[in-house]
Amino acid sequence: MRIAVSATEADYNVAGVDPRFGRCSFFIIYDTETGEWSSFPNPAKDAVGGAAIKAVEFLKSKNVDVVVTGNLGPNATSSLTAAGIRAITGVTGKVLNAVKRAGE
Amino acid sequence: MKVAIGSGKGGTGKTLLSTSLALSLEYVRYLDLDVEEPNGHIFIKPDIREKIPFSIPVPEIDFNRCTYCGECAKACEFGAIFVGTNTVNVFEKLCHGCASCKLACPENAISERPYVVGEISIGRRDKIEYIMGYLKLTEALSTPLIRYIKKEYGMVSGDIIMDAPPGTSCPFVQSISDTDFVILITEPTPFGLSDLEISVEIVRDMKLKAGIVINRADLGSEEVKEKIKGLGLPVLLEIPFSKDIAVGYSKGIPLVDVLPEYREKMKKLWERIREMV
Incomplete structure (x- = not known):
């Protein structure tokens, strides 16, 4: 399972969960099978419009199964549903803890 | 003669000036292009005889043909299409109606349907x-919507007054394009000046003739006023900061009814613009 977290920083050791989804700074992806961490700047961060949709497109291209974030708008929700990506919202705190809890 | 009235900063008097001009001239067409909050009718009080819905063409997906290849989403400049695993989401509110998706679809699975926006x-x-x-x-x-109104109702000969939306982005640019003259109305405050400077830059870039009207002219500082005068555009008129004008405006009474001497001033302003065009 591949878990993506909207993150405030690139380094998963220190990053916090960014409450914004579409315009978060980074996406940190954790693969529960390989134990591998990867980090990407959010390509939709400065989009003129439809940031969430572009962000979901990016996560879909990274074969993400679950998204962990603070808040999702209607465009994000419907795009995630269409992509078959599950979402866990209302998450705050450190990315490390968020991933640990999501994996359980 | 086509004249657009713009401002950059909101609330500096676009509608005050547009309606006063319209009510002082003979045989004029008034286009309220401030479509997000049109309010010229409050002062002009027209009898509306017709209301026409306005729609843009948005994509409709034929799921019998769609293979979810994603070419449409790639072609869309505005992120208005999301292709999922076995569905396609169209976000009408992001769509500009450009039909790029329809052209990009290799399966010919996209047609267009009207989506009413105004x-x-x-x-x-x-x-x-x-x-x-x-x-x-x-x-x-x-x-x-602004583009359509200008094309459909703004191409006639005769005098046309266009009340433009505030700001200096696409709606403003669309409103002032292909006009003979742009009046930029401002107030002598730092905020008014800042937005005016951007507006002047745009007007210059678009090679349009323009002039400035200073509203609430006795407000703010002389320093700002000097800077406005130094922008290289003629200052055509100054309207004072007057409680009577403000009270009238709040009740839907146009400037030229509060201070009837402004009818002559408006006519003169129009004639001066005609000489400059």
């Missing part, structure tokens, strides 16, 4: 022909 009202009062664009609540794209 309404055009047509009316008249005495010698003013009144046309107003209205963008529906929750819709974000005013430019297609």
Whole structure:
């Protein structure tokens, strides 16, 4: 399972969960099978419009199964549903803890 | 002669000036292009005889043909299409109606359907022909509606006054394009000046003739006023900061009814612009 977290920083050791989804700074992806961490700047961060949709497109291209974030708008929700990506919202705190809890 | 009235900063008097000009001239067409909150009708008080819905073409997916290849989403400049694993989401509010997705689809699975985003009202009062664009609540794209009103109702000969939306982005640019003259109305405050400077830059870039009207001219500082005068555009008129004008405006009474001497000033302003065009 591949878990993506909207993150405030690139380094998963220190990053916090960014409450914004579409315009978060980074996406940190954790693969529960390989134990591998990867980090990407959010390509939709400065989009003129439809940031969430572009962000979901990016996560879909990274074969993400679950998204962990603070808040999702209607465009994000419907795009995630269409992509078959599950979402866990209302998450705050450190990315490390968020991933640990999501994996359980 | 086509004249657009713009401002950059909001609330500096675009509608005050537009309606006063319209009510002082003979046989004029008034286009309210401030489609997000049109309010010229409050002062002109036209009899509306017709309301026409305005729609843009948005994509409709034929799921019998769609293979979810994603070419449409790639072609869309505005992120209005999301292709999922076995469905396609179309976000009408982001769509500009450009049909790129339709052209990009290798399966010919995209057709277009109308999506209503606003309404055009047509009316008249005495010698003013009144046309107003209205963008529906929750819709974000005013430019297609402004473009359509200008094409459909702004191409006639005779005098046309266009009340432009505030700001200096696409809706403003669309409103002032292909006009003979742009009046930039401002107030002598740092905020007014800042937005005016951007507006002047745009007007210059678009190679349009323009002039400045200073509203609430006795407000703010002389320093700012000097800077406005130093922008290289003629200052055509100064309107004072007057409680009578403000009270009248709040009740829907146009400037030229509060201070009838402004009828002559408006006529002179128009004639001066005609000489400059």
